[in-house]
Amino acid sequence: QREDEQGEKTAPPSHQLSFIGARCCVQSNKRCTVIGGSGFLGRHLVEKLLERGYSVSVFDIRQSYELPGVTFYQGDLCDKRTLLPALQDVSLVFHCASPAPGSDNRELFERVNILGTRTVIEACVEAGVQKLVLTSSASVVFEGTDIKNGREDLPYAKKPIDYYTQTKIEQEKLVLAACDTEKNFLTVAIRPHGIFGPRDPQLVPILVDTARRGKMKFIIGDGTNLVDFTFVENVVHGHILAAEHLRPSSPICGKPYHITNDEPVRFWDFMSEVLMGLGYAAPRYHLPYTLVYGLALLLWLLALVLRPLVSFKPTFTPMRVALAGTHHYYSCERAKQDMGYKPVIGLKEGITLTVQSYPHLRRGA
Numbered sequence: 558q559r560e561d562e563q564g565e566k567t568a569p570p571s572h573q574l575s576f577i578g579a580r581c582c583v584q585s586n587k588r589c590t591v592i593g594g595s596g597f598l599g600r601h602l603v604e605k606l607l608e609r610g611y612s613v614s615v616f617d618i619r620q621s622y623e624l625p626g627v628t629f630y631q632g633d634l635c636d637k638r639t640l641l642p643a644l645q646d647v648s649l650v651f652h653c654a655s656p657a658p659g660s661d662n663r664e665l666f667e668r669v670n671i672l673g674t675r676t677v678i679e680a681c682v683e684a685g686v687q688k689l690v691l692t693s694s695a696s697v698v699f700e701g702t703d704i705k706n707g708r709e710d711l712p713y714a715k716k717p718i719d720y721y722t723q724t725k726i727e728q729e730k731l732v733l734a735a736c737d738t739e740k741n742f743l744t745v746a747i748r749p750h751g752i753f754g755p756r757d758p759q760l761v762p763i764l765v766d767t768a769r770r771g772k773m774k775f776i777i778g779d780g781t782n783l784v785d786f787t788f789v790e791n792v793v794h795g796h797i798l799a800a801e802h803l804r805p806s807s808p809i810c811g812k813p814y815h816i817t818n819d820e821p822v823r824f825w826d827f828m829s830e831v832l833m834g835l836g837y838a839a840p841r842y843h844l845p846y847t848l849v850y851g852l853a854l855l856l857w858l859l860a861l862v863l864r865p866l867v868s869f870k871p872t873f874t875p876m877r878v879a880l881a882g883t884h885h886y887y888s889c890e891r892a893k894q895d896m897g898y899k900p901v902i903g904l905k906e907g908i909t910l911t912v913q914s915y916p917h918l919r920r921g922a
């Protein structure tokens with residue numbers, strides 16, 4: 558393999574002759590793979606990368622769309638043999654695959670987020686990838702109690718709120734520890750919070766489902782708790798900035814970065830705005846936080862005990878109640894300083910774009 562001035566690989570992928578034509582005009586340092594590129598964030602990232610002249614491959618357990626210029630590789634990231642072909646002749650990898658937080662499946666989270674991330678790192682090193690950008694989560698420092706303007710130097714949660722968060726912590730530690738400037742393998746972690754936007758399969762659909770079942774009448778606590786919600790395009794912007802600033806001399810090597818809309822908002826105001834935008838009533842009646850949290854904890858324990866006999870998924874899990882009833886917003890000062898981050902879409906515009914993108918979830922649709 559030859560190397561260009563930046564030490565990036567230049568050889569064309571021998572196993573993909575049909576794509577050489579499409580890739581020949583793309584600078585070698587603009588060849589990247591998005592692991593988890595079929596998902597919500599991943600697909601938005603792929604679309605923006607293409608717009609910016611990157612040549613993109615996607616590795617995902619499923620293929621959810623087709624796009625001209627994107628090569629799809631389908632497989633489980635825990636399987637190095639399936640993953641390796643997707644990383645050949647690529648200098649940059651984004652890792653934004655994870656099981657959905659709602660699955661609450663400890664074994665799955667441990668396998669994909671911990672063992673799988675180890676596999677991703679090994680495969681990147683083996684394939685000669687130079688940059689790995691991980692999608693972590695700001696929740697790695699959240700323990701279910703207030704965080705106001707939290708910076709990246711907050712310690713990892715000692716008692717993470719769920720298995721998802723617990724394994725996101727281990728995942729981030731693995732990726733950041735793998736950063737090795739001498740071996741020219743550079744890593745960085747992006748910690749978004751509350752991603753929303755068109756095609757999000759979680760936030761708006763859960764909210765609307767809850768409203769349709771008549772359960773969106775209550776505000777947990779006094780309703781003044783501030784939270785970060787981040788429009789998906791800002792998260793994408795943060796990832797691309799990180800990738801483009803990741804050089805051996807850069808301060809960002811081996812560090813985590815909060816990426817948010819930088820506009821903390823009352824959790825219940827955000828929910829109300831989305832709900833009303835879609836034609837549903839905003840929640841009005843207040844319930845004490847500790848009462849709802851206690852009930853959610855009881856329900857969760859009951860579901861755990863009864864799991865061998867009946868399976869039910871409570872709407873009010875302790876994790877959701879904590880997310881809905883506490884302050885959790887983060888400073889993105891470090892991202893501003895080290896990589897010139899600034900949100901590209903404001904919260905209000907983000908909400909409008911999101912609401913417009915869900916005509917099928919409107920009341921009465």
Ligand SMILES: NC(=O)C1=CN([C@@H]2O[C@H](COP(=O)(O)OP(=O)(O)OC[C@H]3O[C@@H](n4cnc5c(N)ncnc54)[C@H](OP(=O)(O)O)[C@@H]3O)[C@@H](O)[C@H]2O)C=CC1
Nearest residue numbers: 593595596597598617618633634653654655692694751752
């Ligand atoms: N959404 C949010 O608010 C936040 C998300 N994040 C992080 O951002 C990242 C992207 O999240 P988001 O886009 O919302 O999630 P999605 O579930 O939409 O996307 C994740 C993708 O990864 C795929 N995947 C899961 N397991 C594997 C596997 N073993 N091998 C290959 N692919 C796999 C999923 O497939 P399938 O759907 O079939 O499982 C899916 O296509 C995640 O790492 C998440 O932890 C962080 C903070 C907030």
Ligand SMILES: CC(C)=CCC[C@@H](C)[C@H]1CC[C@H]2C3=C(CC[C@]12C)[C@@]1(C)CCC(=O)C[C@@H]1CC3
Nearest residue numbers: 750751760763764767775784785872877880881
């Ligand atoms: C800021 C942040 C981390 C958001 C993450 C997204 C989800 C965890 C939320 C999206 C919809 C939310 C929601 C609730 C909890 C948190 C969400 C799932 C409730 C279940 C909280 C209790 C209620 O009264 C109903 C809410 C429905 C929407």
